[in-house]
Amino acid sequence: MSTALAVPRFGRRQELVDPNAPAPIAAAPAADPSPAQASAQGAPPPDSIAELRTLCLARLDPTAVSNMPADQLRNDIERLISELSSLNRFQINAREQRALATELVHDILGLGPLEVLLADDAVTDIMVNGPQRTFIERAGKAMLSEVKFRDTAHLIGICQRIAAAVGRRIDESSPMVDARLKDGSRVNIVFPPLALDGPYVSIRKFSRRAIDLNRLVEFGALTAPMARALQVAGRARLNVVISGGTGSGKTTLLNALSRFIDVSERVVTVEDAAELQLQQPHVVRLETRPPSLEGKGEVTQRDLVRNALRMRPDRIIIGEVRGGEAFDMLQAMNTGHDGSMSTIHANTTRDALTRIENMVQMGNMGLPSRAIRTQIVGAVDLIVQVERQRDGRRRVTQVTEICGMEDDIVALNDIFMLEVQGQREDGILYGRYRVNKVPPAFMRRLAYFGLDTAWNDAVAEAVG
Ligand SMILES: Nc1ncnc2c1ncn2[C@@H]1O[C@H](COP(=O)(O)OP(=O)(O)OP(=O)(O)O)[C@@H](O)[C@H]1O
Numbered sequence: 398m399s400t401a402l403a404v405p406r407f408g409r410r411q412e413l414v415d416p417n418a419p420a421p422i423a424a425a426p427a428a429d430p431s432p433a434q435a436s437a438q439g440a441p442p443p444d445s446i447a448e449l450r451t452l453c454l455a456r457l458d459p460t461a462v463s464n465m466p467a468d469q470l471r472n473d474i475e476r477l478i479s480e481l482s483s484l485n486r487f488q489i490n491a492r493e494q495r496a497l498a499t500e501l502v503h504d505i506l507g508l509g510p511l512e513v514l515l516a517d518d519a520v521t522d523i524m525v526n527g528p529q530r531t532f533i534e535r536a537g538k539a540m541l542s543e544v545k546f547r548d549t550a551h552l553i554g555i556c557q558r559i560a561a562a563v564g565r566r567i568d569e570s571s572p573m574v575d576a577r578l579k580d581g582s583r584v585n586i587v588f589p590p591l592a593l594d595g596p597y598v599s600i601r602k603f604s605r606r607a608i609d610l611n612r613l614v615e616f617g618a619l620t621a622p623m624a625r626a627l628q629v630a631g632r633a634r635l636n637v638v639i640s641g642g643t644g645s646g647k648t649t650l651l652n653a654l655s656r657f658i659d660v661s662e663r664v665v666t667v668e669d670a671a672e673l674q675l676q677q678p679h680v681v682r683l684e685t686r687p688p689s690l691e692g693k694g695e696v697t698q699r700d701l702v703r704n705a706l707r708m709r710p711d712r713i714i715i716g717e718v719r720g721g722e723a724f725d726m727l728q729a730m731n732t733g734h735d736g737s738m739s740t741i742h743a744n745t746t747r748d749a750l751t752r753i754e755n756m757v758q759m760g761n762m763g764l765p766s767r768a769i770r771t772q773i774v775g776a777v778d779l780i781v782q783v784e785r786q787r788d789g790r791r792r793v794t795q796v797t798e799i800c801g802m803e804d805d806i807v808a809l810n811d812i813f814m815l816e817v818q819g820q821r822e823d824g825i826l827y828g829r830y831r832v833n834k835v836p837p838a839f840m841r842r843l844a845y846f847g848l849d850t851a852w853n854d855a856v857a858e859a860v861g
């Protein structure tokens with residue numbers, strides 16, 4: 398063993414250096430009992446793992462190891478751990494050694510304890526509330542995970558790594574950052590003093606397997622005939638707004654609907670953090686830019702939507718309307734960019750209209766309500782409401798058509814409306830969709846595209 402220590406290996410420091418040298422992400426907790434003392438006490442002291450971690454990190458050359466392939470690094474670290482534990486007589490079993498090796502590899506090459514959660518496809522959201530508490534969402538339910546960071550410094554190191562990867566800084570003077578991980582997951586970080594209990598990290602995991610309409614039907618998010626009706630709506634280039642609460646599945650449904658866009662169409666997407674996964678060949682993706690530290694250089698969604706109009710788009714897709722761009726979106730929808738789609742944060746389809754109206758008003762003071770509503774009626778054809786319901790399942794709860802104006806009020810017609818009838822023993826809700834068979838106002842448009850029969854068939858089948 399001692400000979401191996403003397404032989405320099407790739408990725409390891411060539412000489413024994415100060416064991417308190419800074420670790421790649423954060424130093425391990427200090428003040429452990431000496432290894433000899435620890436083993437004399439018999440039981441495997443948890444602190445000896447911390448000590449072993451410090452010794453290992455001191456022996457690894459940060460520059461060399463950060464460029465090593467994960468497998469090789471892991472082998473190297475496992476060997477190093479085993480050597481160091483025998484040398485120092487740490488009573489650490491093989492399982493603990495493997496766990497430490499995994500932890501070190503994750504710290505050196507990735508995002509530390511978050512790696513396990515990032516690799517688990519069943520985890521859809523990760524919410525870190527300071528170093529000791531990390532919640533996750535699985536199957537629509539939030540729960541506390543076993544993941545803990547060693548200390549605040551460990552978590553800070555990981556946050557800074559996330560921010561640095563997208564060329565941003567996060568610290569007390571710049572305490573909020575939106576970023577994306579390499580795998581496309583969306584991240585928001587808030588630091589103290591705004592965050593009161595240590596850094597907060599919220600990650601919306603990027604779904605490796607895109608969820609299409611068929612899968613949404615399998616999940617019970619909507620019925621097969623409803624999915625067909627939505628598909629017809631997309632192909633007939635109706636302007637669609639998807640409305641719902643936070644994490645209700647808006648972006649997922651938007652992605653699923655976007656699959657029916659014809660490959661010949663030029664689609665411009667505008668997003669705050671690019672999440673859309675369009676499959677078509679002719680997609681132009683635009684992403685906003687936050688202001689620099691000096692407060693300069695910001696490019697808003699509104700700027701991008703305006704610019705998109707000059708890019709000869711067939712359709713414009715806005716990831717989520719949240720401000721003044723609502724006005725430009727309506728303009729786009731009203732000026733021949735049919736088939737445009739977006740999402741909005743609202744609790745009902747009626748509420749979505751009010752939100753659009755408020756957003757337009759905020760960006761264009763003095764525009765009379767009636768004028769805005771007329772614009773909305775001219776622009777939006779369909780609003781689809783999604784909801785994460787109390788059983789944790791995400792479902793389409795309402796598909797509403799905008800039919801026109803009645804006096805000063807926008808007239809709506811619910812084509813599909815979910816009625817929850819009860820809850821099964823396993824907690825899952827059950828119910829049925831109420832279907833309105835009255836031909837929608839956009840029927841002529843469907844006929845123009847030769848899709849009226851397809852729509853009627855889907856609705857007839859939905860009625861059952
Ligand atoms: N019907 C569904 N069944 C199961 N999982 C779903 C369903 N719809 C969406 N999801 C998952 O739920 C999570 C949230 O979905 P999504 O990002 O689409 O929500 P959102 O409403 O756009 O959220 P936000 O308000 O944060 O933008 C994702 O991980 C997604 O894969």
Ligand SMILES: [Mg+2]
Binds near residue numbers: 647648649717740
């Ligand atoms: Mg979204």
